[in-house]
Amino acid sequence: MNQFGGNWTQQKIEIVASYAKAYLTVMKDRLYFKLLYFDGFAGSGDIFKENEYDFEIIVGTTMKILEIDSPRSFDMYYFVEKNENNKKQLEQKIRIKFPQKDTHIVCEDCNKKMIDLANFLKKNLNYRVLAFVDPYGMEVNWNSIEALKGLGIDLWILVPTGIGVNRLLKNDGKISDAWLQKLEKFLGMNPKSILDFFYKEKTSFTLFGDETLFEKEKKATDKAAKLYRTRLNEIFDFVSEPFIMKNTTNSVMYHFMMATNNKTAIKIANDVIKPKYK
Ligand SMILES: C[S@@+](CC[C@H](N)C(=O)[O-])C[C@H]1O[C@@H](n2cnc3c(N)ncnc32)[C@H](O)[C@@H]1O
Structure with a gap:
């Protein structure tokens, strides 16, 4: 069972499930396409939410998506989960509840599987993919996103703008080498561009001469969201408005967004996000 919290966990699941239903409605008569659902951080099938006083178990996105049969189902489901125990739990639930569906559950790193997915789609042009990439933190490397350029994929991605970047x-601006490398991998940018984007340089006049100092720009979390959307827009033709997820003290933790090469898809994504966004 995954342990994760916040009302927005439920809202995120609803967004993906509502979008999937709309996607399947649009695709219902396009039988020349094989429809694949790809979940890069699948989890165990349910989510354990608790606070000081109470707990609840939420049905995970995997199950919500597998439940959809009308107007049609996906032809194939591919679930990636790095944790062996979570993978086994998910496998067991699917075996019991959805034995008839064409499901593939692998214990792997999402980055590897996103690149495998891209290679698969380049060879199998009749596939269309709805992908959900739902990490806790900054696990998704930019080159995994880049690999998806030009492909028939709608990608919902949880971007850890506040909790990560x-x-x-x-x-x-005194960021350790390890953290800077993490930012480089995540944003696909070199250290100088990252620092130029997020910091202002200031010269301070000291007794021992001038000193250059870095000062972080205000609203760095919002800037991170804008930057990630811009970066996504270099790979995909369209990027949705973000659904912003905040914690109980009103700090932004994540921005959740969708990227696609399809104009209709982006309109649907924005319509799905809008009521939750307001
Ligand atoms: C936020 S949870 C997923 C919840 C799930 N999407 C749902 O709605 O039910 C993230 C999951 O990703 C797994 N995970 C963490 N790093 C991973 C990686 N690099 N590749 C694949 N899975 C990973 C964790 O073990 C955890 O189960």
């Missing part, structure tokens, strides 16, 4: 951007 903003936390690594130290106020004084």
Whole structure:
């Protein structure tokens, strides 16, 4: 069972499930396409949510998607889960509840499987993919996203703008090499471009001469979201408005968004997000 919290966990599941239903409606008569659902961070099939006083178990996105049969189902489901125990739990639930569906569950790193997916789609042009990439943190490398360029894929991605990028951007710009490397891998940008984007340079006049200091731009989390959307737009033709997820103290943790090469798809994604966004 996954442990994860926030009302937005439920909202995120609803967004993906509503979008999947609309997607399957649009695709219902396009029988020349094989429809694949790809989940890069599949989890165990349910999510355990708790606070000081109470707990609840939420049905995970995997199950919600597998439940959809009308107007049609996906032809194939591909679930990636790195944790062996979660993978086994998911496998067991699917075996019991959805034995008739064409499901593939692998214990692997999502990055490897996104690149495998891209190679698969280049050879199998009749496939269309709805992908859901739902990490806890900054596990998704930019080159895994880049691999998807030009392919028939609608990608819902949870971007850890507050909980990830903003936390690594130290106020004084003195970021450790390990954190800078993490940011480079995540954003697909070199250290100079990252620092130029998120920091202002200031010269301070000290007794021992001038000193150059870095000062983090205000609203770095919002800037991270804008940057990621812009980066996604270099790979995909369209990127949705973000659904912003905040914690109980009103700090932004994630931006959830969709990227696609299809104009209709982006309109649907924005319509699905809108009521939750307001
Ligand atoms: C937020 S949970 C997923 C919840 C799931 N999407 C749902 O709605 O039910 C993230 C999951 O990703 C798994 N995970 C973490 N790093 C991973 C990686 N690099 N590749 C694949 N799975 C990973 C974790 O074990 C965890 O089960």
